[in-house]
Amino acid sequence: KAGVTQTPRYLIKTRGQQVTLSCSPISGHRSVSWYQQTPGQGLQFLFEYFSETQRNKGNFPGRFSGRQFSNSRSEMNVSTLELGDSALYLCASSLQGVSGNTIYFGEGSWLTVV
Amino acid sequence: DQQVKQNSPSLSVQEGRISILNCDYTNSMFDYFLWYKKYPAEGPTFLISISSIKDKNEDGRFTVFLNKSAKHLSLHIVPSQPGDSAVYFCAASARGTSYGKLTFGQGTILTVHP
Numbered sequence: 001k002a003g004v005t006q007t008p009r010y011l012i013k014t015r016g017q018q019v020t021l022s023c024s025p026i027s028g029h030r031s032v033s034w035y036q037q038t039p040g041q042g043l044q045f046l047f048e049y050f051s052e053t054q055r056n057k058g059n060f061p062g063r064f065s066g067r068q069f070s071n072s073r074s075e076m077n078v079s080t081l082e083l084g085d086s087a088l089y090l091c092a093s094s095l096q097g098v099s100g101n102t103i104y105f106g107e108g109s110w111l112t113v114v
Numbered sequence: 115d116q117q118v119k120q121n122s123p124s125l126s127v128q129e130g131r132i133s134i135l136n137c138d139y140t141n142s143m144f145d146y147f148l149w150y151k152k153y154p155a156e157g158p159t160f161l162i163s164i165s166s167i168k169d170k171n172e173d174g175r176f177t178v179f180l181n182k183s184a185k186h187l188s189l190h191i192v193p194s195q196p197g198d199s200a201v202y203f204c205a206a207s208a209r210g211t212s213y214g215k216l217t218f219g220q221g222t223i224l225t226v227h228p
Contacts, residue, residue, distance in 0.1 A: 088155065099212065102160055103207075103214065
């Protein structure tokens with residue numbers, strides 16, 4: 001059974017640009033969530049999608065957005081990139097996205113903003 | 115407000131001995147706890163979980179203990195192996211509307227010496 005797949009793995013962007021990251025969840029999983037990992041802030045929850053609807057959102061500015069498609073695949077977008085957005089962005093999936101469901105993570109997308 | 119805390123930034127253990135990683139939480143709504151292992155530049159790998167209705171869960175060399183009254187959990191690895199060297203994260207999810215959201219501790223770097 002394939003795991004959570006994220007693309008691209010590594011990318012470099014310039015300040016002010018935007019970026020789109022993609023995630024394919026484990027087959028059968030309908031909940032997709034996104035996390036940001038930085039050395040200073042650790043692993044922080046960005047948002048979660050289920051059946052193409054955002055159900056939960058972390059404390060991030062509106063420049064961070066996402067969406068989910070009917071096949072449960074998800075994308076997240078960061079507009080007007082800032083240097084502080086350099087981080088490892090992790091996608092995770094679970095069956096229903098409720099407490100008690102194990103959440104599995106992808107390998108992550110390393111974003112460097114210069 | 116750090117709702118999940120791993121107070122030991124690092125732990126060093128000899129191969130074959132027991133590794134004990136600790137985690138404290140403050141949110142009484144947390145009812146499901148997970149441990150992840152992480153290497154740099156990779157996504158977290160799920161190790162073991164425990165529901166708040168239990169006080170112990172075992173899976174091979176890994177055992178998680180939950181003390182609800184103390185709001186404390188621990189991960190025991192016996193016997194420890196050099197391949198266990200990684201960063202270990204404790205995470206929690208809450209009943210209610212925290213869909214797909216995990217709150218992570220800051221992580222503990224485990225080093226197992228041959």
